[in-house]
Amino acid sequence: MSAAGRPLLGVEEEFHVVDLTTRRAAPQVELLLPELDGAEFARELQRSLVETNTPVCETLDELGGHLHRLRRKLESVAEPHGLGIVAAGTVPLVDLTGDDISAGARYEKMQHEYQALVREQHICGAQVHVDVPDRDTAVQVVRRVAPYLHILLAISASSPYWRGNDTGYASYRSMVWSRWPTAGPPAMVETAAEYDAMVDSLIASGTISDPGMLYFDIRPSAHVPTVELRVCDACTEVDDVVLIAGLFRALVCRAREDIEAGVPLPTTGQELLRAASWRAARSGLEGDLVDLVGPSLISPPLLVGQLIDRLRPQLEEQGDWEHVLELSQATLLRGSGAARQRRMFGRRGELVDVVDALLANTQGRLLRIEPPVEAPLARELLAEYAPGAYDEAVSPAGTVLPQYGWMFRTLERLGPRGMVAAESALETEQRARGVTFGPPEEHRLFPLDLVPRIVSAEDWARLTDGLAQRVRALELFLRDVYGDRRIVRDGVIPATVVDNAPGRHRNGEIVPQDVVRIAVAGIDLVRDSADHWLVLEDNLRVPSGIGYSIMSRRLVRSVMSDLEPPTGVVGLEDVPGRLRAALLSATETGTPGHDEVALLSSGPTDSAFFEHELLARQMGVPVVTPRDLQVTDDGVFLVSEGGRRRLSALYRRMDEKDLMTSKGADLRPIGRALAVAVSRGNVALLNALGNGIADDKLVYAYVPDMITYYLDEEPLLDSVPTYPCVDPERRAEVLDRLSELVLKPVDGYGGAGIVIGPHAERSELTEVEKQIRAEPAGWVAQDMVALSTHPTFTGRRLEPRAVDLRAFVFQSQYGAHAHLDVVPAALSRVAPPGSLIVNSSRGGGAKDTWILR
The missing domain is CATH 3.30.590.20 (Creatine Kinase; Chain A, domain 2)
Structure with a gap:
């Protein structure tokens, strides 16, 4: 001593x-x-x-x-x-x-x-x-x-x-x-x-x-x-x-x-x-x-x-x-x-490079070996690979792009047999951890590809600014449209668009005006060139994917130990803590029980229940269903064998309609009582009721106008050109161009009901034309976007598959100011072969996404 x-x-x-x-x-x-x-x-x-x-x-x-x-x-x-x-x-x-x-x-x-x-x-x-x-x-x-x-x-x-x-x-x-x-x-x-x-x-x-x-x-x-x-x-x-x-x-x-x-x-x-x-x-x-x-x-x-x-x-x-x-x-x-x-070996595939680095690093000297600009890598895995209009990892000539070179050297060493073994190990890990998506009767493993996707620091910086701007405008729209409706009165958005929105709900009117309505936003993005990203869709109700993004990183690392992320990949470990902080910001700090938060789920029947349990566990909060709750004039209480405890906030991960018709611990309908508790400020419900008015396919067309109207700024991210069929002029153009456009039902979710004109049969186009003529307010059309593709393992080799990116924005309320946090737990979603629809419910998969610092 x-x-x-x-x-x-x-x-x-x-x-x-x-x-x-x-x-x-x-x-x-x-x-x-x-x-x-x-x-x-x-x-x-x-x-x-x-x-x-x-x-x-x-x-x-x-x-x-x-x-x-x-x-x-x-x-x-x-x-x-x-x-x-x-x-x-x-x-x-x-x-x-x-x-x-x-x-x-x-x-x-x-x-x-x-x-x-x-x-x-x-x-x-x-x-x-x-x-x-x-x-x-x-x-x-x-x-x-x-x-x-x-x-x-x-x-x-x-x-x-x-x-x-x-x-x-x-x-x-x-x-x-x-x-x-x-x-x-x-x-x-x-x-x-x-x-x-x-x-x-x-x-x-x-x-x-x-x-x-x-x-x-x-x-x-x-x-x-x-x-x-x-x-x-x-x-x-x-x-x-x-x-x-x-x-x-x-x-x-x-x-x-x-x-x-x-x-x-x-x-x-x-x-x-x-x-x-x-x-x-x-x-x-x-x-x-x-x-x-x-x-x-x-x-x-x-x-x-x-x-x-x-x-x-x-x-x-x-x-x-x-x-x-x-x-x-x-x-x-x-x-x-x-x-x-391993990263040093991946530069040229030589163990002498590893020893040279060890010799230098032992004495505190940094040794770098720069990768070649392009190289004919992974020939066996990329056999017959035909890049799309824009592939993020492979050039039109079939060579691996520089930013993916070191990754494909590892994949080349693994080869098809090694990839098949890794895929089998991945399924074993998923079963052991219960990583599923879909109805419980299917017990379907969450579809995850082995090849990670890279998003550069420059791209992420641009996306971060654009996503934060978009969520700020959508938050202001929700407060306005359930209040003074200035945006309607000033003629920026037609009243019919707002009044007929499928997600409009009277409960949105009783949410206190000074609370954050969008605690968690899931914004879907696509890219059609190296430097051009577009927003495809806004998800403001109960967006899923945060937990799957975190677990995807862990699973790929566990079965592909050779495939180590570069030093500059942003970690995901603090994301659950950031989510919890966003939820707690809606409560009154300093009051007894202000940190009593729970995740509200419909239970094991929910297709994303694995994610509910994962996020709750990582945040250190319980998962509850309506049957676990009792609502009184004093607040919302979690009822358990150990007694009752009052909850200050609920992270809502169940559909609004299901919640309104669910029964509580006393076997009486809980929806109306819960809405009253929200209106009185007795509990914070995040995301807020009525958010669906801001994320349907028709309202999407007006988000750029919202940004200009509320923020007096030009949109930083482009939207896909969208044509509301309720507008007679736009409807005429859509009907004239059915075979060129993507046609979407306004109330469709999870990719349901989408018709992709260039890929549709004549009979499909005839049927959708009838539906548009019969109910024009129920449809929008969008220009066809050539989604970027990314190498995806198919059991024998890599094939290009269309991908999108779901990014998540957390919003916290501190006094009169909101803080926006664009978190790095982004989920790349992968379309099935020959499809442009990436939703898991329609056969799509996912990739680990490496965002560089």
Whole structure:
């Protein structure tokens, strides 16, 4: 313990010695050791490895300084011999000859006893020591810290390649290490005496020869009064080692506080600890990790963030809070070491590039290899690929566009067979997680394609501004049209358009004028060229897709570990929190129960019920149905076995008509009572009742006029040219051009009733002509837009499929001002073959969407 009361700490780092000519592991450590200080440098089991030991340190800055110093010293000694130093769990190019074991009786005995296990030990770890007052405390600390070790492993994961191949793991070192008989979670003992008795038994059994051969993920040190962390890969970045050391020290401090407070030991079983470590080794920071509270799978940024929040008191006490927070944010942004290695390999498909990057990054130097401008990639997957008028990833000549080059190098390595295997794994993951869409009797998996779509930072910036502008105008329209109707009185929109809108509902008139009506907007966009996006449709009632976007990212990452997003992809982990903040903004902050929010669903019969449960779980709120609610003069209450609790806000995810006719907990119709509660301000219902007036196909035609009228601005995003058939002149033009236009029923949703003129049979056009003549107010027509296409896997190869983009805008109310948040959880929807209709209910699918920073 330091004079300032901080537990002291130190780090042991293991490094690969690499031949700078061949980039292969080189059993030449004997050339280096005579020139190195024996107190800080040591040989390892393999002659291609070397270990450094920092002095005992008090601060993280001091620790980082020593780590950099020791790495520089190693490089300065190695380079004159044509050797380099790599900090990573494994080095990609290595020969397992079995002849490269370091001299010494202990190592020779291990080679004889453990055979192949010893030959495989071309692996490197980073061990962190934190001091403790005695061995009884050490044993207790070990048990209490063990449930968090998989998070530290994920941060360190840096060993995807093994003997020239990608293993599919982020930390394959963990898989090699786990073969030792004493590797894995710590023993379930509680005192030093029990621990020592266990060690004696293992030695007596002949399994190990000394206490140093206990290779638990965490253990009391065999030589010094410390607790030793052993689960982590060697880290290419010094900052990652410092981050892990800071978190580990804080975990030790918290465990000691729990011991003093008499907090019981955790009861997590070793089998679950092993499972959590395996998942971390498989995924690194690029796939879901195990939250042992539950247990459940959650995203790494969320789990890391929760850990840091939990450790904040200890980090602040050590003076490490700001340092660890900054390092964690940087690490999550750049991704795991394994992901960075795969991205480097994807540039040219050469493992020597990976080794060069590891050599440079070990010393803190950044090495970039620029991709070629265009390359004939993925020939087998793109066989017979015929790009449409505008394909987002493939040029008219059939070459992959530069922004997709590194992605298609990965797809090329997978090939059709690898893609089929990934598709099968994807379906297995979806079934395990219950990722469905559609009526419950169908049990249909949510259709998800394996090839992500990229949206550039420049495109997203333009879309963000345009979407925010559009939602501002639509919000003002809703307040106006259920109030003074100025836009009608001033002749901007005909009264018949408003009065006959299918989504118009008298409940919209009782919503208080000062509340946000559009808490969540889902705006559908298409593009017909590289730099031209258009709004296709506005969804302001109960737009779905946010949760499917979040889950799509997780699923694709889990089954396509080779296909890591570039560093600059915007994460989705904070989207549920941003949604919750938008909902809470509608409540009176500071009043008791203001944060009691629930997601209102019709239940398992809803086609998007999976999403309802996912979003509610991520926001930390319950899913309720009308049968769970009781409405009184005092407000809206959630009724459960535990009693009643008043709700301040309901996130509405069920149809307005269904809600109005549903029965509450007292078996009486709840709709009218709920509407009265909304009108009195007793509960916020989001999205508001009556929003449908603003999102039908006919009102859509007037949104550009709304923007000009309410905001005095020109629209930033184009709309598809739309012709209301209720207008006699426009109707005549539509009837004359039926075979050229897209014809849509005003009250149609989910793609129902749409007739695409250029693709329709003569009989279809004749029938729709009759319907337009009979009920012109029920139809609009739009110019045909050549939707962009995107490569989509079809079981044998990639084919171009039409895509759109559903973007989500959250709106919060803070005083007199509304805040608009265009979130990055955008969902790319994919049309079936030969179709331009992307809706899931009409056979469409979806893609993970990578929005670049």
